[in-house]
Amino acid sequence: MIELGVNIDHVATLRQQRYTSYPDPVQAALRAEEAGADLITLHLREDRRHIQDADVAAIRPLLRTRMNLECAVTSEMLDIACQIRPQDVCLVPEKRAELTTEGGLDVLGQFQHVRQAINQLHDAGIRVSLFIDPEADQIDAAQRAGATVIELHTGAYADAADQAACDFELARLRTGIALGVRHGLRVNAGHGLHYDNVQTIAAMPGIAELNIGHAIVARAVFDGWEQAVRDMKALLVRRDA
Ligand SMILES: CC(=O)[C@@H](O)[C@H](O)COP(=O)(O)O
Numbered sequence: 001m002i003e004l005g006v007n008i009d010h011v012a013t014l015r016q017q018r019y020t021s022y023p024d025p026v027q028a029a030l031r032a033e034e035a036g037a038d039l040i041t042l043h044l045r046e047d048r049r050h051i052q053d054a055d056v057a058a059i060r061p062l063l064r065t066r067m068n069l070e071c072a073v074t075s076e077m078l079d080i081a082c083q084i085r086p087q088d089v090c091l092v093p094e095k096r097a098e099l100t101t102e103g104g105l106d107v108l109g110q111f112q113h114v115r116q117a118i119n120q121l122h123d124a125g126i127r128v129s130l131f132i133d134p135e136a137d138q139i140d141a142a143q144r145a146g147a148t149v150i151e152l153h154t155g156a157y158a159d160a161a162d163q164a165a166c167d168f169e170l171a172r173l174r175t176g177i178a179l180g181v182r183h184g185l186r187v188n189a190g191h192g193l194h195y196d197n198v199q200t201i202a203a204m205p206g207i208a209e210l211n212i213g214h215a216i217v218a219r220a221v222f223d224g225w226e227q228a229v230r231d232m233k234a235l236l237v238r239r240d241a
């Protein structure tokens with residue numbers, strides 16, 4: 001099976017909407033693990049719109065699987081990551097005004113900055129993933145910068161307006177995964193994946209892990225949290241074994 005990273009950001013979004021104490025991302029993380037999550041993903045945004053520093057600190061020692069902490073390439077975030085020491089950090093681009101993470105990290109355009117960040121995290125014993133678009137020059141740059149993991153942004157595939165656009169995005173992803181694997185990288189993917197579009201990505205040879213959040217939180221409203229996680233996990237059947 002491909003590994004499922006359950007992203008709990010939007011459990012915290014619901015809480016932050018009213019600044020209540022519920023729903024609790026700690027419970028979401030632990031119950032996702034019980035339901036079959038292979039790891040827990042969470043994004044500490046600079047504007048703290050969903051996950052809070054206290055959530056990251058509370059969840060880290062309680063996880064039985066592993067934590068994949070997504071954060072921007074800033075000194076504040078790198079310091080927090082080095083203090084928390086999650087097993088994985090995924091470096092992502094961030095814009096204050098965006099609704100969600102709109103594109104991949106421009107590794108090529110800020111190569112030295114990203115390389116230094118990777119070195120700092122590696123020195124703290126943290127594996128580093130780069131959240132990038134499925135573009136050859138970015139995948140090459142990720143490997144040269146020292147990352148051992150990439151997560152390919154599937155948002156353009158998820159948002160494709162018609163079949164032609166969808167086929168184009170799938171071809172980009174297929175080529176990107178193959179290039180990443182040739183470079184010896186662990187290749188993950190995620191963003192905008194849901195119960196009806198995930199299987200096409202899961203069927204692609206070379207994918208190690210899919211990180212999925214928004215769709216699982218939305219499904220949980222009707223089916224319950226654990227069932228939503230179990231149903232997503234069941235769709236991640238590896239076809240390249
Ligand atoms: C980087 C990424 O793709 C995830 O963090 C996901 O998008 C959920 O967070 P946002 O909706 O805040 O971007």
Ligand SMILES: NCC(=O)COP(=O)(O)O
Nearest residue numbers: 190191192211212213214
């Ligand atoms: N890195 C992508 C992720 O963690 C989940 O994104 P989404 O499913 O909430 O769009």
